[in-house]
Amino acid sequence: MNAQASAHDGVRARTIGPVRIVGSGLLGASIGLGLREIGVDVVLTDASPAALSLAIDYGAGRAATPDDAPQLIVVSVPPDVTAQVVADELVAFPDAVVTDVASVKGAVRAQLDALGADVSRYLGSHPMAGRERGGAIMARTDLFVGRPWVLCAEQATQADAQLLVESLALDLGATPVTMTTAEHDESVALVSHLPQVVASLLAARLTGNDDALRLTGQGLRDTSRLAASDPELWAQILSANADPVVAQLELLSNDLTAFIAALRNAEASGMKRQMAQFIAVGNRGVASIPGKHGSADRFSTITAIIDDTPGELARLLTDMGELGINIEDMRLEHSPGAQVGFVELAVLPAVAERASSDLLQRGWRLV
């Protein structure tokens, strides 16, 4: 019942403590830290006494006592044991709402049904917090700020549960998004699991090609960046969402087969047009990704060349600030073998022309 001012947005905590968090890894400890920061009482537990004591030392909450009567329990344990832990918590705390934060929801729900759990008090959720590695020591109060937090609310009887989990998400600075379990799993199959497999398979083709990689540009870097993800964890995530991911991969595989056939007969009638059509549909697909702040607006890009010295980038951005030009997005691109960098600055189209001429006037080199 400690509702102090929130560090995130200046409002009081909506969540009423104690919140019981089962599993004190990165997500669990970050939720605990975030709630503690706004004065909510947090009870932590973990199968590993060492992990638990680390998270408590870290300030993510206190040890459980027999008298704790949590309204809300958050299960943040590895995906393969999530359902069993949720079922156990539902039994141990017959008045509490239980949520989990596993990145695949259908598999957890199916296992709960198989276990005969009281799912009227369970509401699966998934904070899109991005970071899949690291334990409590990587935890941060701000991990969820500005991220979507999916709530899988199927039944009207879950209104109370939904309110509790929504409050939790809001208190941690996240944006609640409500979907059915199936919608969630199909959505992440497309926007998270498909790109992961694509990046991994693309990057797997790069090994043993050091000569060719000398010609690497930003395009390959972008396309393969996700491939640095943890292999064991991702094998587990993909397995838990196998059907929707297989469906996406098969559609991609069909497109790839058709594209190869067109390219193999590139000089035959209509084949170049067919390839161009694939690429044009890709143009539309990438344009449909929401931009900053959830809008699908496109920005104008200004590219500046900067010397590779400390403070040079700051000087450019200070100039932008003095000129009153907000930077909507930015990327720093490096030139292999060179001591200069390219900075791509996305600005609102309305200010792009003035921004360019003002920057040129201040002596910046624009590409």
Place this chain on the structure above:
Amino acid sequence: MNAQASAHDGVRARTIGPVRIVGSGLLGASIGLGLREIGVDVVLTDASPAALSLAIDYGAGRAATPDDAPQLIVVSVPPDVTAQVVADELVAFPDAVVTDVASVKGAVRAQLDALGADVSRYLGSHPMAGRERGGAIMARTDLFVGRPWVLCAEQATQADAQLLVESLALDLGATPVTMTTAEHDESVALVSHLPQVVASLLAARLTGNDDALRLTGQGLRDTSRLAASDPELWAQILSANADPVVAQLELLSNDLTAFIAALRNAEASGMKRQMAQFIAVGNRGVASIPGKHGSADRFSTITAIIDDTPGELARLLTDMGELGINIEDMRLEHSPGAQVGFVELAVLPAVAERASSDLLQRGWRLV
């Protein structure tokens, strides 16, 4: 013979004018502008009188006269007419070396052989300048600074030609890289054409999925970014390099088929291990991409949270500059629906710990 101080690196121009540039689009006009900047005489020509006069007005060179006796001719016309133009120039200027800048080299060479051109004076090249769109109006003197510029030098008799093209690349600030034609085409099939197709086919799957795209994170944005490329141009580029690209796409297709089979039987013995192995090979592939300045060193990453207001990013980078910490790479990530951004700063591992504690001390929020 105007060898003034170079704006790029303070040395004198190596290239001796006049250089004749055929085709005044983005690449041709940028080469002209870059050479003019260091005082080299540039003669421009273009099949389109309007495009030519625009490039001349822009300062990329002067109109040709009957008395011009260029040592070096640069052909920068669309890929499908490159070979014919190169052949014509070799005939018209029997003492000159001719190079081209098309992004696929084997097809041009095969067409030159078929045309019976004097290839002893031809040396194909490819500046990896990244930008595939835009005409003379997009031209910049700095387009090639720090970029690899591939020279396809097969024969010892081409030593003179190689010296001339290498000097051109160096004068424009590029890094010359020598390869055979086959090596070049196989290299760009892997590092440029394969990621283009992968990104386009991935992005093509996104259309009509606006609900799912609300959950988009940085991973999908990165993986699909290349998909914004020009469809007609890319259909032409891929067709001109069909064999090496088909070979890469088929290897990828085989991997994809194997991955789908493993995922479809994810619960069978050894299948999760097989998927994890694919992802682990991807880990190694992405780690083998050269980093900044051509090295494969990895950097430590610090992620800071900043408010979305003008000047906030500049303030962070000014602090980094004051702390004497060089930023090796940087990305700005946006939070859909939120008014904050995440800045990922790559720094040398040796300074990472100090950088984090110094930034925290200055009040920055780190993730």
